[in-house]
Amino acid sequence: MNLLDDIDQRSREIFRRLVETYLTTGEPVGSRTLSNDMRISVSAATVRNVMADLTDMGLLHAPHISAGRLPTDLGLRLFVDGLMQVGDLTPEERRAIESEAEAGSAETLLEAAASKLSGLTNTASLIVTQKSDAPLRQIEFVKTGAGQALVVMVFEDGRVENRVIAAPDNLPSSALVAAGNYLNARLRGRTLSETRSTILEEIETNRAELDELTTRLVRDGVAHLSGDENWTMVVRGRGHLIDEAAQDVERVRMLLDDLEKKREVIELLTAARDGEGVKVFIGSENRLFSLSGSSVITAPYRDEQRKIVGVLGVIGPTRLNYARVVPIVDYTAEVLSRMLK
Template sequence: MLNDRARILLKALVERYIADGEPVGSRTLSKHAGLDLSPASIRNIMSDLEEIGFVTSPHTSAGRVPTTLGYRFFVDTLLTVRPLEQSAVSQLESSLTPSDPARLMTAASTLLSDLSQFTGLVMTPRRNPAFRQIEFLSLSDKRILLIIVTLEGEVENRVILTDQPYSASALTEAANFFNKNFAGHSFDQVRGKLRDELGRMRDDITQLMAAAVDAGSKALDGSQESVVVSGSRKLLDVQELSSNMGSLRRLFDAFEQKTGLLQLLDRSRNATGVQIFIGGESDMLPFDECSLVSAPYSVNGQVVGTLGVVGPTRMAYERVVPIVDITAKLLSSALSHH
């Protein structure tokens, strides 16, 4: 535990370093901390903070910079979050209105990047594999379009190749049977239930049903998840990141591969509100100068995904945290009212 003077000095040091990007010396601290302390007293407290691992002294300067541990203490206990500017809130509200869910994900990711000037991430919802209804549409003698309407109102189309032609009335009969008996179920659930029904149906219809179940199951695979990434090139403008091109390249690889990002964002799924992953705390972020601020979002109260901002460890957390928080809440509202 730190005493009050040490906490105030550490807060001032982190805030000055975030603002200026330069090691902070005792003279600067005495000016900005608002404490009536001699330079010698400040240096002694700084030595104590360095000894416990909260700050470190770069070889090129007598000033100090926060460590990952120092940032962690800062964001957990000293951070004062600033309300988001009304212009930014208005921009979010006007862009995240109920519409096509896929467009909402892209819009949220872009807004996170634009408002933070770093990289925006949105983990797309894990799709519910159940369907609301299906339709069959004949394309040619042996090509049938399977139209699937999901529980969320999205439409998926798949072409089924059949061994024989089907009349319009047969296709309507098959679709009506499907919707009457299986609406609200997943295709995998239908596969099991259908076995009991096929014995009472004509052979030609059973072949169509089996083909529809296979195609529908592939279309609505509930395990499908992805990450929408926006503004990754903005990180090239961050000096402490662009000066380490090897690590930055690994970060860009992570953006492209997305597997590690999914695992990291998935950790936030059960969080309450905003979570901050700082530098080396996560093996998913390839170097210490990089942080993720994330938050879960929901549909009708059920968490379905997470979103966040990746930027330098030296980011203005007091501004990025409310950007992420409000975006998650507005995205939740838009999806729930879709």
């Protein structure tokens, strides 16, 4: 059910102006302020009645009895999804984002994009990207000790990565060789992300024709190599969060603590890979940042095959200027995708 269907046109306009005023000032908005808005043209008493109805609907709340009203997380969601008028980027903003095209390597490009995103939005920026999704030349399992094995991955571009994974204590050398041979036959010249689902499906349907210990080694190895360790995170602009500390020191402290939980932040951002376009997580809608009252705006970016290879975004207070920040995040993702071709 759409809450907008329960709100008449006059109430929608009052609600939209209230949220826009709050996002500009960060302060509770009173009925007198709204009644003085020439675009609304109704009395303060009428505004108060509408605000009371919106409060009963859970869209507004009062921080204390005599104050004006603030939008709730639900109210902000309604505004972002149904009432927000998204602005267009200025030519200067477009040029600033596009100027990162000369950044050089992919790693330098990502860091430059994160810095530019933070600077344009006055927020902390986040970019999550896969460490490597290059085609593999060879993969080998080496027993290193009780309960452990080393996975050696040689990529087509010449890089070598080593990962330690859990392994059965009684694992024979033949299982290590068989696991390596099995994966090499399917991975050579291809990326793990391309073949992971096929490999796991073969194992689950017993089409891999491997013994129990080798099957376990392959399954655990593929799961581990596809996990969070394959993602890296770039964070820029923490100083913008600290600048807010004078207003709410505890909120910013909790937010900075949350950003240190790298695995959980990566999980949140990689969830935004599903689907197209910009996603907005408001306050309590995401578990990780719910206590700090923060919003996250994300968009995926792609490689030359149009495959999603990472996610970028910004994080800040729930009173972010969504109408301005959303198109900046969207365009940055578009330009970054173009540069990675």
